[in-house]
Amino acid sequence: MEGGTRIVVIVVLVLLIIGGLVLVLNHLGVVSSGPTPPPHVLARIVRKIDKDTFEVMDLSLGQWRKLGYNKEGKYKNPKTGKYTMVPSMTCAHCGKDIPVPELPATGPEGGPEDPMVYEEMMRNYRCPLCGQLAMPSPDMGEMPMPPGGVAPRPVQPGGAPPRPAPPVRR
Ligand SMILES: [Zn+2]
Numbered sequence: 729m730e731g732g733t734r735i736v737v738i739v740v741l742v743l744l745i746i747g748g749l750v751l752v753l754n755h756l757g758v759v760s761s762g763p764t765p766p767p768h769v770l771a772r773i774v775r776k777i778d779k780d781t782f783e784v785m786d787l788s789l790g791q792w793r794k795l796g797y798n799k800e801g802k803y804k805n806p807k808t809g810k811y812t813m814v815p816s817m818t819c820a821h822c823g824k825d826i827p828v829p830e831l832p833a834t835g836p837e838g839g840p841e842d843p844m845v846y847e848e849m850m851r852n853y854r855c856p857l858c859g860q861l862a863m864p865s866p867d868m869g870e871m872p873m874p875p876g877g878v879a880p881r882p883v884q885p886g887g888a889p890p891r892p893a894p895p896v897r898r
Contacts (some may be wrong), residue, residue: 765789775791777816778805779827784816823858829853 764770770790777784779802787795792813795804803813814827829849855862 749819775816776803776813776827777825778808778812779814779830780810780812782826783807784825785813819858819860820864821855821856824855824857826855826857826862828829831837834891876890 754885770793772789773786774789774792775784775786776792784807785805792803795806795813797803798811798833800811802811805813806809814830816825817828818824819826831846831849850863851861853862854860
């Protein structure tokens, strides 16, 4: 009977070790870049702009991911080696490519997650090139993605959130 007990103890120990490994791997997965997007997403051309020099670059998402990004979500500029590449947007006033504004660093992760904070900031964002409001009209469609964040919903004129689409009858 002693042999049976020993086997049970060994099995429990092995299960504990496997559980611990899974936890560690999960933790590493969260810290690193996360799941790899499918190939058609990686092939998509993404325009980014250097926040310091305003140089625009069009690379595929896969190429950007290979270059790497820092914890603030800024990608590496392949020419300077610095993490200064941020999502680009077009100024509604002068039509030039400008960097999207950076989120204020108030949260523990470097910026608030609240989309309302971002929307408010976008409405007041002035183009660094022409000094005019870069997004004067709230109904211009989708807002650009904040660095490393979730795109907020566009706000309808009057400030009311967009109405959900009516349910589709089957
Ligand atoms: Zn402008």
